[in-house]
Amino acid sequence: MFWWLYYADSRSAGYEELPLVMWLQGGPGGSGSGFGNFDEIGPLNRDLEPRKTSWVQAASVLFVDNPVGTGFSYTDSPDGYATNVSMVASDMLVLLKHFFTERPEFQNIPFYIFSESYGGKMAAAISLELTKAIAQGTVKCKFAGVALGDSWISPLDSVMTWGPYLYTTSLLDDYGLADVNSAAEAVKKAMEEQQFKKATELWSVTETVVEQNTNGVNFYNILTQQPDEKLHLHSLQIRRHIRPLHSPSLNELMNGPIRKKLGIIPQNVIWGGQAExxxxxxxxxxxxxxxxxxxxxxxxxxxxxxxxxxxxxIVDTMGQEQWVKRLKWEGLPGFNKLRWTALDDPTSPGVTGAFYKTYKNFAFYWILKAGHMIPSDQGPMALEMLKMITQQQL
Structure with a gap:
């Protein structure tokens, strides 16, 4: 498994005084060392120019290409691939044990897992295993929390709210709403019958129905049109959800200058080569x-x-609110009673950039004018949120 660490680079504090954040990308098969690093929160963008809103100014950042086979992580045997989140979690625990042993300077620094999309599903499972491992003394670290960004926690809630969300934003007409809802119902039926592979196939069918009825809405940001994809790939899922994370320029960057600079990538390993x-x-x-x-x-x-x-x-806020409302956690009624608080956009005082609610050990942030990749759409707001979550004085 490939990992890439940046020590925090802040004008006001040494890395010892700042948290460590591990970033997990979606897919599964999307690379954090590529996409999260160069398109979202790393110190350089994909043109290798400095990013003003890099998270490295507020935390040390650890990118891990997971599951095995993602990015520069690779396996030589077919049974090396993870087939479920518990395998993903146990693989990650091996890496974290190794990391905190090899970098003991991080053992007493607050450690957070931040994630996006499918990365959030993995982050939840990893957090639970990590909590157990710390209690048993098998991993030495100061786990401080997990943040689930646009996360695939309850896939069915996402799919079932696509129709209503697109309808209220004037991206579906009555016919389109009926089509999308009926495709979503088929996914629900497969889930009720515990036919999970079939549900994944029907999820993909539902996406096609969405695209047909919206003239190709962009699943990652409804305000930007999906460019026409002329590549004929055997799988629509790959085209929609792995390919955008591995665009030609990022591919060239990672397999060219970055690979050369790293100097440790085995000859037979291509960045992103095993993503599918x-x-x-x-x-x-x-x-x-x-x-x-x-x-x-x-x-x-x-x-x-x-x-x-x-x-x-793809992971609309309506769907997230639905599964949150079904939590059995005893603090939920208290959370629900709270009204949200507005946050100014850090770059435009007086302009609302987000709303948030926090109660006991749970918080929810609604980030405005952002799509699926929040740090690329609203970098200053994402950085502000990072500081708030890791309790740094603003």
């Missing part, structure tokens, strides 16, 4: 929810944050 295998191996687990894991984390006192972009379709 990663997705295919996880297909039977893809639509399974992990809401119960979030409940366990909250009940055991782990700090959990959910944050979501207003313009995201």
């Amino acid at each position: 295998d990663v997705f295919t191996n996880m297909a039977g687990d893809f639509m399974r929810p992990v809401v119960d894991i979030v409940d366990q984390l909250l009940t055991s006192g782990v700090n959990v944050t959910v944050y979501n972009g207003q313009l995201d379709l």
